[in-house]
Amino acid sequence: MDEPMIPSSIADIDASWMAAALGQPITGVNHEQIGEGVGVSSAVYRSTLEGGDLDSVVVKLPALAEEAVFTSTVLRMYIREVRFFENLAGQSPIRVPAGYHGAVDLETSQFVQVMEDMGSMRMVDQNEGMNIDDAQRAVDELAAWHATFWRKADAPVDRGDVVCLSDPVYPAVLPMVFAEGWEKVNNAMDVDPVIASVGPGWVDWMPSALERLSGAPNTITHGDYRADNILFDDEGNVVLLDFQLTGRGSASYDLAYFVTQSLAPDLAATHETALFNRWLDGLIAAGVPEADTTNLWDRYRDAALFCLVYPIVASRGMDFSDERQYALVDNMNTRFVRAVDQLHLADLL
Template sequence: MNAIAVAGSLNALDAAWFTTILRDAGHTRATVTGVTLEPMPFRGAIADMAVVRLEYEASGDPGPTSLVAKIRGTTPVQAGMDAAMGLYEREARFYRELAGSVPVRTPRCLHVGDGTSTPLLLEDLGGLRMGDQMRGLALSDAERLMDVLADLHARFWESPVLEQDWILSPGEGAFAGMVAQLVGSGVGALRERYSDRAPAGVLDAVATAAPRWGEILERCAEGPRTLVHNDCRLDNVFFRADGEPVLVDWQVLARTRGTQDVGNLLAGSMDVEDLRASWEPLLRRYHDRLCGQGVRDYTWGECVRHYRQNILYPLGAGIALLGHLDIGDDRGLGDAIVLRALTHTADLDSLAAV
């Protein structure tokens, strides 16, 4: 893997800047005396990130000794995606306006910068267990995540909060257009790469459906609507010592069906055989908790049908990771996502549901 340097805009932030920001927000009364920045081992889709190590003077109550700084990336791909989809600003608004009201754990936000010269400063979760999408989602973790997602979705089920125009609608606009274009252009590569590995018939079904992928996305975004993370996959989850999930990367926060999160998580993160054995009891757990939190007029049959449709989402995301978007995939994650999603799509005959 090529070394990733710390962004110049982050290197420009000195101890005095961190002292002012942390004091003004009430996070410390001490003076920051030393700042060390360590690059993350990966580059985000639109952001550059670094771990910030802080030292304080001996007097006064010290603040956090490590933070994560997140700032807009400057590569052409990063800048283009952010300009087209407003990803950095959406995450910044989430932490300013919504993070305090969602019933799920998120990183504590210490500062929301402008994204160009000053960063988003978040709690460093480096001491927690990090989800590994390549390794796959364990059943016990999946069960906890079903509970967390049901709580989130029940809280915002058909909520007026969803009408805010900065919250993404994944079935329309630049986001949907980009995904539909990637699927359409990737069909040939899919056939070449997976002809001897994918379940029989599923590649033909995807090729037939590809020209109308925009319509499929619209169908998958039909109601009932709630607030969804919309990039809910194992790489975006940390786990506390007691197993409680912490969700990160809220750049594509959206209003759509709750099964968007459930389908994306399970079809993109769980190994094929585990998913075959577990998807139905996991979905049942999600639906039962959703109804237990007060959601009405949402039947089990509707939930299953919506799940069958929404597992098509990680398939499109996997195609993007296979090379259409140069965001760094040295692990071969795109390949794993596509195979998992293709197999689950075939198992549940998902394209017949749209």
């Protein structure tokens, strides 16, 4: 059966398209958009199927907001997602969805990824924040991920599977999209004075931070390791989603983003050091040389300050009239303020 064309929208995915993509006798398909207010870089659908062996699959397509598509295309995010399922998913020590079909146009970044439906797994709401038991499990599995790819990220970068944090695309694009998001957030929200004082200097600081965060020793970073992308199975094991920001960089990048943005401020303030040390012990137990870990706290602080980019840039493609999307950016900003205060991040500027 011939490979199906990359669809331009979910309307192009009918039973015959799905049959070709899955190699199964699909006779009917029905789509429901999911994940609204959770992620903004893609449009995500649950497709229920008739015929074949699968009851449902999840389909990812480019975002519906033009601002999000622009950022995702320039940063090669859709290419990274498809390449992850093609070349890296089988090496992940963390359970990830099975990839059934993926295709991307390297010229336009138009893409489709069909994958296993993980809807039966337990979800954690990013806005509510993760409890400490779940956070400890997530940190343990993150350490295993980083150790698996420790000092092994060069080949994936060379293949184009992931993007190095020092890639020129970041300092070329982030100042523009950060400025647009900064204006939108300041117009729509009451920005905390801490953020207002840090934001203006962030763009000038960012290129040197990315150089430090990409230096050796490095690993493959997930790039978006947060509560909305982390599910739990019945045994409490992590099931990881969303591979559009995979990169080569310091392992501290993922941990800092997770702790500072996926835990409520009081919980992060209480457990941050313990979670960092737990993760560090996990790296060493998994075979990472202790000598490779000496600068990870410094890189953790760099990454925590860099994380201002997430709510600011993501806001460009968000609908602030949607209660959950507004709350997501507002909560991320509040959690960032805690990190700036407790980790003395303004001293880095």
